Each structure stands twice: as structure tokens, then as C-alpha cells.
Amino acid sequence: MATKQTRALARTMMAPAVIVLFIWMIVPLVMTLWFSFQNYSLINPMMTGFAGWANYVYVIGDPSFTQSLINTLLLVGGVLLITVIGGTFLALLLDQPIWGQGILRIIVISPFFVMPPVAALIWKNGFMHPGYGMLGHLWKFFGLQPVDWFNQYPLFSVIVIVAWQWLPFATLILLTALQSLSEEQREASEMDGANAVNRFRYIILPHMARAITIVILIQTIFLLGIFAEIRVTTGGGPGYASTNIAFLVFRTGILSNDIGAGSAGGVVAVIIANVVAIFLMRAVGKNLDA
Amino acid sequence: MGSITLEHVNKSFGEVEIIPDISLDIEDGEFVVFVGPSGCGKSTLLRLIAGLEDTTSGKILLDGQDVTDAPPARRGLAMVFQSYALYPHMSVRDNIAFPLKMAKMPQAEIDKKVDYAARTLNLGSYLDRRPRALSGGQRQRVAIGRAIVREPKAFLFDEPLSNLDAALRVNMRLEITELHQQLKTTMIYVTHDQVEAMTMADRIVVLNAGNVEQFGSPLDLYKKPANRFVAGFIGSPKMNFVDGPEAAKHNAHSIGVRPEHFKLSTTEGAWKGTVGVAEQLGSDTFLHVQTDGLGLMTIRTDGDQTFSHGDVVYLTPDPTRIYKFDAAGKAL
Amino acid sequence: MARRVSVQTRIGFTVLAWVIALLLFSPILWTLLTAFKTEAEAIASRPTFFPQNFTLENFGAVQERSDYFKHAINSILVSFGSTILGLIIGIPAAWSMAFAPSKRTKDILMWMLSTKMMPAVGVLIPIYLIFRDLRLLDTVHGLTLIMTLINLPIIIWMLYTYFKEIPVDILEAARMDGAELWNEITHVLVPMAVPGIASTLLLNVILAWNEAFWTITLTSGRAGTLTAFISSFSSPQGLFLAKLSAASLLAIAPILLVGWFSQKQLVRGLTFGAVK
Structure with a gap:
């Protein structure tokens, strides 16, 4: 609690942050909404005027939209599956009494600091290239035909790269949560005769549930917007095989210069993200009271 | 100078009224203790005077000047917090110097004052340490040092001793009282401990549920409690209360007798009872006596008398020291 | 044990x-x-x-071909510039929310977080057009502005969780000692929150350094950061593999070091204080 003066001062101090964020949120969003109902192409300046739902019909009606939506879901779901399961496993492993824990932590977290285009390029050229990539060498070593990953399995390849970047994030957060489990609780469960599986099932997993929820929600927000990895590796192709919603908007709006249709796609992306956001806010909001 | 006047001060947090209506006159140089059970509003009252909270209505005057809307920085008061609230990133010297620095005093003068405060409070050898390297008692002294250097109109203490161990508390109690004798500056001291209140105060304000139950000197409060609440709160062990027909004999709704105002006998007396627990402190013995029909009573007797569980005793209250209260709890 | x-x-x-x-x-x-x-x-x-x-x-060749140093300087300017700007706006705001909360504080914090969830593609087109009209495309200050806005919610959230751990008593003591707001913040709050402010700074520098959506879409030659620099290597045929690696190493090495240094505080920042 504070005095009226302090509170008045507090409002003044908060104002710049609130105002810039408000402008940042509202102005572009309103413009996107406006454009999405306009005929607006940078290539064809003659095409103007109110378009009604035409842009939405055009974007959503196009098969590329359905495919992008499915790709988005596969990308988000696939990466979540790999990172949450792999992250739980790795966190449990790193929580064991092992030598070099500190250094291991640093090594494991490293991929998270690699900027997306670099991650994509390393995997594309160093590992997944059929000619000189490490995976190609490995396949040849076993006498197999090297796989041309980005042409044969474009979306899967993107999932692998993104999962590699986010696995460290999941591991680090789950490990932190795991380490906050009191040793006494663990020992008590051992005294109560719980074996390793039961301990995991009844003690560790419930304790980590909240951290897992948070990992899922935060990753989802970032994963919905995956862009650079696609841009640098497949360019969304072949065809639309590895295009997600974010990349589709970029393709339509910026590459094809169709502002109206791109904006309509953007509005759809905002709606999808908001559905996720509501869940995240609830999870984080609960924590705010504690 | 440092007289403090509260005029019909009211403080509410939303719907909750913490302090309904308080008026007080604190004279310059007085040592006033606000005492009461937790949640009685004593800390809130202190924070209102400090300016850390604002009044919902009413006025606060400092030396006759209305400071109701002045921010704490402009009131010229110093406060010692329960947690000491030392600046952890500053040395003891910088902690004590901080208010002077804020007042833009020249460095030479700051040094002089800090050294003086450090000598007064025996902090000389700790001046370059960080607060975290100090013991509780030393931190307390630094907090006091920080308060005295700026020569405030009044000192405000918010339960400053409650984080110290018992022995240290007695020491600091003496030191603060000593300090008051020396400085003769107004001090307002908040505590829930009636022993601190009794030993330190010139005058005590007993607060309950945001109301002033009584404002007077320690002996006044002990001898002439205004009501049953004050009677029960001041004095240790607590006063014994009796209701019903026994009180009606004295034309009162209830009567109270302090543990030290009984005559104790094994053979005869007004009230008969059996000894439950006998707490022997050496100098005194506190007997918890289950009386027939009047409930549990605490009796204070000298330490040489030995009683044990189950002994039958007779209690006779000193007739000149029976406190009488009406149905509303007011003293008769 | x-x-x-x-x-x-x-x-x-x-x-x-x-x-x-x-x-x-x-x-x-x-x-x-x-x-x-x-x-x-x-x-x-x-x-x-x-x-x-x-x-x-390879390093010499990379510098020659794409001017690593220019891009690295852009990256440093944008990531540090946006973070420091964010701290200047964020510290007073976080002070307000941590020490003078009102009934709406929680809603405001939540709302700030929600701006972070708006997908960049949703606003790409208007921002692109605004930038084009204001001649902010491919400028370091334009990019810094965007980066400040996208990281401001995280900065405020992180600062808020750190500030919450500072006992309000100490700030009140400063007020009693005669400190006005400016002194309260600069002499007491900020020095006490140095570790928290430092980890906020580091995490946001990392996030800004690695940001690859706005840097790629809003810059080309002049104001390109390292993400744009590296994207220019996106189709190296055959002979460029070693140079690509050299370029990649140059792009990630600085931030990898920062990341290793600050990984302990990272979890808290990335989860908005929900996991500590």
C-alpha cells in the first residue's frame, strides 16, 4: 500500500510503457484488419476498394491455406512431442549424480543460443545435405543411399531443426523444476517403499506438471511463428510442403505483394495465437498470486 | 521541536475501516508508545504519521503545521523499521550518511556527523562493513544511527526490537531509553509488548480495533485502567476477571484482580481453589489456581513459597484493589 | 545431500x-x-x-564477401540499444507495479504479456508499409525501435519479478530519509537490483541478437544484423561449406559466450518468473 501521491506517481511512471505497447499493439492490428478487407496489391495499383470477405475467401479457400494450417499443427505438435518427452528424459538424467554436471548443463543449453538462420544452415549443409552432410556420410558408411532430406521430407527436416533448438529450453526448465523437488520428499517416498517407476509416476511427474505446462505454452507461442528456419532451408517448398501460416503470410503479402490477402492471413494467425495465449495467461496468471 | 497532533484521523482500505477516528496530542520531547494486540492499527497509525500512508480523512499536524498531504521525505521525521531496512549495497558509513546526502549537506559536515553518531552508538569499528556482516543488535544500532544523524523532529520506531533475542532486547530497550534522555526528541514507539511499553514510555496509547482505549502514563494505566481491555492488556501476568454474582456483590458487571493483589492462605479466605500448575521463576512464583465456580486464576506470590499440583489454597483479593467494570467494560 | x-x-x-x-x-x-x-x-x-x-x-574470405564487422556492429547496436531503451522505459514501470500496485496492476501485466503473443506475421504488413513510408526500412534505429517493442513486455516482467523480492521497507526507509523518487530509484532500487537488471539485460540481448523475423524482413544491406548476414549464405553451393561454417561461428560465438555466462538466470526470465 502506498499514498495517493505515490500511486499517482506510479501511474505516471508506468505511462510510457503502457502507451508505447498500446500503440504497438493496436495500430498495426487495426491496419491489418483494415487491409484484410481491401483490394490492395503493390503490383497492381489499379485494384483498390472494399473487398468484403474476398481476401478471406481467397486465403482460406486456397488449398495452400489448408496445407499450411496442417503443417503448422504438425510442426508445433511434432516439436512439442520431441522436446517435452526428450526434455523430461534429459532433465531426469542430468539430475542424477553424474560427473561434470555443470559443464554438461552448459553444453546441453548451447543450441538454444544459436540464431535460427545459423541453426538452419548448419543442419541443411553440414548434416542433411545428401552429398557432403554428416548424415549422408553415415548412411554411406552403412551402405545406404543418402537421403535428400529437404526434398523428400521437408517438413520433418524443419521439425528436426526446430526441435534441436528447443530441446535445450525444455530440458533446462524441467531440470530447474526437478531440482526444486525437496530431497526429503524424495527420501520419504523411498522410505515408503516406492520403486523408481512409482516415484516418477506419483512424486516427480506431478511436481513437474506445472513446469511442463509452461514449457508447452511458451514453446507454442514461439513455434507458431517459426519463420527463419523455413526461409533459409526449404523456402516453404517443395510446393507448399513446408509452408506454415507465418510463412504463408510472408509469401502472400511480401513476396507476392498482395497486401489484402496477406493481411487476411495475418488476422487468421492472430486468432490462432490468441486461442493459445488465453491458456498461457491462465497458467502464468495463477503464479502471479503466489 | 516536535509536537504531533492528530485530528479525527480516519484510515480505510476500501471497505475496511482500520482506524475509525483518532485524535491525539503528543507533546514535544515526549516518549509515546503505541501498544495493542496485532491488527489493532498501531503500525498503520505510525505509518500515517510518517507519511507512508495517507489518511482517508482528518488532519495531521507537526509543530502546528498541517502535513497531512506532505510526502514522507518532506516531513523531517526519522523511522526505525522492524526489519531495520538498511541499504544492503552500502557500507555502514554510507547507510548513516544517506539522509544527509539526500539533504545535500557538504561532505565534511556529513563525515563529522557520521563519526559522532558512530561514537555515540559504538559503531566505530564497523563503519566500512556491509550490513549483512553485522549481528542483529549492530544492525539495529546502524538503523538508529541513520535516524539520529539527520536530527529529526521526531523518531518513529516500528517494533524495532521484535527481531532480537530476549537478552539483547532488554539491552536495546535501555539504550533507546537512554538515547531519549540524551536527545530529548519526541519519540513514538510501536510495540505489541506491554513490558516494553511500561518500561520505556512517558505516556502510552493503548489501541484496540483502531480505537484509542486509553492514553496516559504507565502507572496511570496500571492503577486506573479506563476499561476492561486496558486492565487486561497492561500488567503481567494478566488481570483475573470474575463475572456474575460474585461481581454483583461489588455492584459491578464484572470485577478484576491483578495476580499480585491476592492474599494467599492454606487455611482460610474468600475463594477456595486447587493449584494446577506452579511456575517457579525464583524471584516469584505464578500459581494457576482452579477456583470453585470462578474459573482459572493466576496468582503471583513470592518465590520462597512452594506449592504443588493439587494443593488446596484460599484466595482473598485486596479489597482496595478490586477493579469494577460495567456491562460495557467501562471502569466504575 | x-x-x-x-x-x-x-x-x-x-x-x-x-x-x-x-x-x-x-x-x-x-x-x-x-x-x-x-x-x-x-x-x-x-x-x-x-x-x-x-x-x-575462411574468416578473411567471409569478411571480404559480406563484411562481417558491419553486421556485427549492427547486431550489437540493435541488441544493446533496444535492451537499454527497454530498461529505461521498463524500470520505472516495474517499480510502479512492484511497489505501488493497484487493483489493475495484474491486468496490466497480463495485457503486456499478451502483446508478446501477437504473432509477428499478423502485423508484418502494416509495419512494413509504415516503415517504408517513414523511411525506416533498413535502418538501425528503425530496427532498434521494433526490437525494443517486442522485448519490452519481457523486460518489464523480469524486472517486476526481481523487484518484488526487494523488501518495500527499504524503499520506505529511503523516503523517510528524505529521498525523492529519482533518488529512491537511482540510489536504492537500482543498486539493489543490479543482479536482476543484469540478467534482464543479458537475456534480452540474447533474444534481440537471435531475432530473425524482423531483422530479415525489415533490413537488407545497410542495417542488416548478423541474422541477415548469415541468411545471405543461404544458398552456398559446394565450395562454400567451410566459409559458411566460419560465418556461422562468427555469428553465434559472441552470444554463445553471453548465454553460457547467464544460463543460471535464464530459466526465470524465459518463464516470466513462473519457474525459479
Whole structure:
């Protein structure tokens, strides 16, 4: 609690942050909404005027939209599956009494600091290239035909790269949560005769549930917007095989210069993200009271 | 100078009224203790005077000047917090110097004052340490040092001793009282401990549920409690209360007798009872006596008398020291 | 208290953990090693582990081809500039929310977080057009502005969680000691919150450094950051593998060091204080 003066001062101090964020949120969003109902192409300046739902019909009606939506879901779901399961496993492993824990932590977290285009390029050229990539060498070593990953399995390849970047994030957060489990609780469960599986099932997993929820929600927000990895590796192709919603908007709006249709796609992306956001806010909001 | 006047001060947090209506006159140089059970509003009252909270209505005057809307920085008061609230990133010297620095005093003068405060409070050898390297008692002294250097109109203490161990508390109690004798500056001291209140105060304000139950000197409060609440709160062990027909004999709704105002006998007396627990402190013995029909009573007797569980005793209250209260709890 | 396990179990876990960790690290290690190989060795049909003919010429070539230093300076300007700007706006706001909360504080915090959830593509087109009209496209200050806005919610949230841990008593003591707001913040709050402010700074520098959506879409030659620099290598045919690795190494090395340094505080920042 504070005095009226302090509170008045507090409002003044908060104002710049609130105002810039408000402008940042509202102005572009309103413009996107406006454009999405306009005929607006940078290539064809003659095409103007109110378009009604035409842009939405055009974007959503196009098969590329359905495919992008499915790709988005596969990308988000696939990466979540790999990172949450792999992250739980790795966190449990790193929580064991092992030598070099500190250094291991640093090594494991490293991929998270690699900027997306670099991650994509390393995997594309160093590992997944059929000619000189490490995976190609490995396949040849076993006498197999090297796989041309980005042409044969474009979306899967993107999932692998993104999962590699986010696995460290999941591991680090789950490990932190795991380490906050009191040793006494663990020992008590051992005294109560719980074996390793039961301990995991009844003690560790419930304790980590909240951290897992948070990992899922935060990753989802970032994963919905995956862009650079696609841009640098497949360019969304072949065809639309590895295009997600974010990349589709970029393709339509910026590459094809169709502002109206791109904006309509953007509005759809905002709606999808908001559905996720509501869940995240609830999870984080609960924590705010504690 | 440092007289403090509260005029019909009211403080509410939303719907909750913490302090309904308080008026007080604190004279310059007085040592006033606000005492009461937790949640009685004593800390809130202190924070209102400090300016850390604002009044919902009413006025606060400092030396006759209305400071109701002045921010704490402009009131010229110093406060010692329960947690000491030392600046952890500053040395003891910088902690004590901080208010002077804020007042833009020249460095030479700051040094002089800090050294003086450090000598007064025996902090000389700790001046370059960080607060975290100090013991509780030393931190307390630094907090006091920080308060005295700026020569405030009044000192405000918010339960400053409650984080110290018992022995240290007695020491600091003496030191603060000593300090008051020396400085003769107004001090307002908040505590829930009636022993601190009794030993330190010139005058005590007993607060309950945001109301002033009584404002007077320690002996006044002990001898002439205004009501049953004050009677029960001041004095240790607590006063014994009796209701019903026994009180009606004295034309009162209830009567109270302090543990030290009984005559104790094994053979005869007004009230008969059996000894439950006998707490022997050496100098005194506190007997918890289950009386027939009047409930549990605490009796204070000298330490040489030995009683044990189950002994039958007779209690006779000193007739000149029976406190009488009406149905509303007011003293008769 | 460490758990008691047999030495065999401990060796087993240690080996397993190291194998997995090194597999995860291998793309970075590969980059590091390849950067010092000749182009011919990098694409040899029999791959080598350590560079046979250790060479630094790739780095020179990369600098020559794409001007690494210009992009690195842009990256530094944008990431530090946006973070410091964010701190200047964020510290007073976080002070308000941590120490003078009102009934709406929680809603405001939530709303700020929600702006972070708006997908960039949703606003890409208007921002692109606004930038084009204001001549902010491909400028360092334009990019810094965007980066400040996208990271401001995280900055405020992180500062808020750190400030919440500072006892309000100490700020009140400063007020009693005669400190006005400016002094309260600069002399007491900020020095006490140095560790929190430092980890906020580091995490946001990392996030801004690695941001690859706005940097790629809003810049080209002049104001390009390292993400744009590296994207210019996106179609290296054959002979460019070693140079690509050298470029990659140059782009990630600075922030990798910062990241290692600040990984302990990272979890808290990335989860908005929900996991500590």
C-alpha cells in the first residue's frame, strides 16, 4: 500500500510503457484488419476498394491455406512431442549424480543460443545435405543411399531443426523444476517403499506438471511463428510442403505483394495465437498470486 | 521541536475501516508508545504519521503545521523499521550518511556527523562493513544511527526490537531509553509488548480495533485502567476477571484482580481453589489456581513459597484493589 | 545431500549423459571444426574430424564477401540499444507495479504479456508499409525501435519479478530519509537490483541478437544484423561449406559466450518468473 501521491506517481511512471505497447499493439492490428478487407496489391495499383470477405475467401479457400494450417499443427505438435518427452528424459538424467554436471548443463543449453538462420544452415549443409552432410556420410558408411532430406521430407527436416533448438529450453526448465523437488520428499517416498517407476509416476511427474505446462505454452507461442528456419532451408517448398501460416503470410503479402490477402492471413494467425495465449495467461496468471 | 497532533484521523482500505477516528496530542520531547494486540492499527497509525500512508480523512499536524498531504521525505521525521531496512549495497558509513546526502549537506559536515553518531552508538569499528556482516543488535544500532544523524523532529520506531533475542532486547530497550534522555526528541514507539511499553514510555496509547482505549502514563494505566481491555492488556501476568454474582456483590458487571493483589492462605479466605500448575521463576512464583465456580486464576506470590499440583489454597483479593467494570467494560 | 548411488550406476549415467550432450552439441562442434578446414577438405568424400590443414582464410574470405564487422556492429547496436531503451522505459514501470500496485496492476501485466503473443506475421504488413513510408526500412534505429517493442513486455516482467523480492521497507526507509523518487530509484532500487537488471539485460540481448523475423524482413544491406548476414549464405553451393561454417561461428560465438555466462538466470526470465 502506498499514498495517493505515490500511486499517482506510479501511474505516471508506468505511462510510457503502457502507451508505447498500446500503440504497438493496436495500430498495426487495426491496419491489418483494415487491409484484410481491401483490394490492395503493390503490383497492381489499379485494384483498390472494399473487398468484403474476398481476401478471406481467397486465403482460406486456397488449398495452400489448408496445407499450411496442417503443417503448422504438425510442426508445433511434432516439436512439442520431441522436446517435452526428450526434455523430461534429459532433465531426469542430468539430475542424477553424474560427473561434470555443470559443464554438461552448459553444453546441453548451447543450441538454444544459436540464431535460427545459423541453426538452419548448419543442419541443411553440414548434416542433411545428401552429398557432403554428416548424415549422408553415415548412411554411406552403412551402405545406404543418402537421403535428400529437404526434398523428400521437408517438413520433418524443419521439425528436426526446430526441435534441436528447443530441446535445450525444455530440458533446462524441467531440470530447474526437478531440482526444486525437496530431497526429503524424495527420501520419504523411498522410505515408503516406492520403486523408481512409482516415484516418477506419483512424486516427480506431478511436481513437474506445472513446469511442463509452461514449457508447452511458451514453446507454442514461439513455434507458431517459426519463420527463419523455413526461409533459409526449404523456402516453404517443395510446393507448399513446408509452408506454415507465418510463412504463408510472408509469401502472400511480401513476396507476392498482395497486401489484402496477406493481411487476411495475418488476422487468421492472430486468432490462432490468441486461442493459445488465453491458456498461457491462465497458467502464468495463477503464479502471479503466489 | 516536535509536537504531533492528530485530528479525527480516519484510515480505510476500501471497505475496511482500520482506524475509525483518532485524535491525539503528543507533546514535544515526549516518549509515546503505541501498544495493542496485532491488527489493532498501531503500525498503520505510525505509518500515517510518517507519511507512508495517507489518511482517508482528518488532519495531521507537526509543530502546528498541517502535513497531512506532505510526502514522507518532506516531513523531517526519522523511522526505525522492524526489519531495520538498511541499504544492503552500502557500507555502514554510507547507510548513516544517506539522509544527509539526500539533504545535500557538504561532505565534511556529513563525515563529522557520521563519526559522532558512530561514537555515540559504538559503531566505530564497523563503519566500512556491509550490513549483512553485522549481528542483529549492530544492525539495529546502524538503523538508529541513520535516524539520529539527520536530527529529526521526531523518531518513529516500528517494533524495532521484535527481531532480537530476549537478552539483547532488554539491552536495546535501555539504550533507546537512554538515547531519549540524551536527545530529548519526541519519540513514538510501536510495540505489541506491554513490558516494553511500561518500561520505556512517558505516556502510552493503548489501541484496540483502531480505537484509542486509553492514553496516559504507565502507572496511570496500571492503577486506573479506563476499561476492561486496558486492565487486561497492561500488567503481567494478566488481570483475573470474575463475572456474575460474585461481581454483583461489588455492584459491578464484572470485577478484576491483578495476580499480585491476592492474599494467599492454606487455611482460610474468600475463594477456595486447587493449584494446577506452579511456575517457579525464583524471584516469584505464578500459581494457576482452579477456583470453585470462578474459573482459572493466576496468582503471583513470592518465590520462597512452594506449592504443588493439587494443593488446596484460599484466595482473598485486596479489597482496595478490586477493579469494577460495567456491562460495557467501562471502569466504575 | 547427494543421493547415494553405486559407482557403477554413476559411471553409467555419466557416460550416457555425456554421449547425449555431445550428440546435441555436435552441430556446433562441427561448425567450429569445419570453419578451420579448407573448402576441399570440408566436402571431401571421406570426412575428417580435426582440420588436416588448419587455416584461417575462411574468416578473411567471409569478411571480404559480406563484411562481417558491419553486421556485427549492427547486431550489437540493435541488441544493446533496444535492451537499454527497454530498461529505461521498463524500470520505472516495474517499480510502479512492484511497489505501488493497484487493483489493475495484474491486468496490466497480463495485457503486456499478451502483446508478446501477437504473432509477428499478423502485423508484418502494416509495419512494413509504415516503415517504408517513414523511411525506416533498413535502418538501425528503425530496427532498434521494433526490437525494443517486442522485448519490452519481457523486460518489464523480469524486472517486476526481481523487484518484488526487494523488501518495500527499504524503499520506505529511503523516503523517510528524505529521498525523492529519482533518488529512491537511482540510489536504492537500482543498486539493489543490479543482479536482476543484469540478467534482464543479458537475456534480452540474447533474444534481440537471435531475432530473425524482423531483422530479415525489415533490413537488407545497410542495417542488416548478423541474422541477415548469415541468411545471405543461404544458398552456398559446394565450395562454400567451410566459409559458411566460419560465418556461422562468427555469428553465434559472441552470444554463445553471453548465454553460457547467464544460463543460471535464464530459466526465470524465459518463464516470466513462473519457474525459479
